[in-house]
Amino acid sequence: MIGRLNHVAIAVPDVEAAAVTYRDTLGARVGAPIALPEHGVTVVFVDTGNTKVELMQPLGQASPIAAFLDKNPSGGMHHVCYEVDDIIAARDRLKAAGARVLGDGNPKTGAHGKPVLFLHPKDFFGTLVELEQV
Numbered sequence: 001m002i003g004r005l006n007h008v009a010i011a012v013p014d015v016e017a018a019a020v021t022y023r024d025t026l027g028a029r030v031g032a033p034i035a036l037p038e039h040g041v042t043v044v045f046v047d048t049g050n051t052k053v054e055l056m057q058p059l060g061q062a063s064p065i066a067a068f069l070d071k072n073p074s075g076g077m078h079h080v081c082y083e084v085d086d087i088i089a090a091r092d093r094l095k096a097a098g099a100r101v102l103g104d105g106n107p108k109t110g111a112h113g114k115p116v117l118f119l120h121p122k123d124f125f126g127t128l129v130e131l132e133q134v
Contacts, residue, residue, distance in 0.1 A: 001090055003083035006132050007045070007052040011068045012075040015057035019044045022053070036111055041065050043111050054081075054111070079118070079128035087115045087133035099123045107133070 012018040015033055022028040029047040036043060040063030046053040056078060058066040068078060084090040087107050095101060100120035110116035110132055119129040 001084060001093060002131070003085065003134065005051050006081040006083050006130075006134075007054045008080050009054040009056055009078040009130070010075060011056050011065050011072065011078040013057065013069055013073065015042050015044050015055050018055045018057075018075070019046070022046045022055070028053075034111060035059055038108065039111070045111075079130050081116075081130035081132055083134040084131050085134065087117060087131055090131055091117055094119065 010018070019030045019033070023030045031045045031047070033042050033044050037059060040059050041056045042059050043057075044055045046055065056065050058069065060066070065078070069075065091101055091105065091107075095105075100123055102118040102120055105117075107115035107117050110130075112132065115133045117131045119131065121128045
């Protein structure tokens with residue numbers, strides 16, 4: 001059901017400083033910051049050639065990333081994102097298998113303009129999982 005790894009998301013306190021570190025220290029290709037008010041984050045994508053790293057900073061105190069950074073002030077891995085061909089079929093299969101879909105269970109538009117869903121980390125060994133339809 002799941003396809004390739006689309007990205008690994010890292011919550012950071014300062015997305016621009018993190019982007020500079022990835023660009024200057026690691027020599028990575030780094031995109032421009034993108035504000036996503038509907039998700040409460042500003043993101044920068046780092047292209048690694050075979051996948052991406054998503055650097056995320058809270059966009060306001062109501063952001064779910066703000067609470068994550070309160071517990072992890074230096075930042076840290078937030079979630080992994082896998083590609084799926086049909087997000088509704090994937091959701092229905094996962095729910096039938098007992099996985100919990102976060103939110104109202106309906107896909108939202110993600111940073112790439114495609115439908116996404118998040119799965120409860122307790123169902124996946126402590127890892128928040130995002131699914132993105134490709």
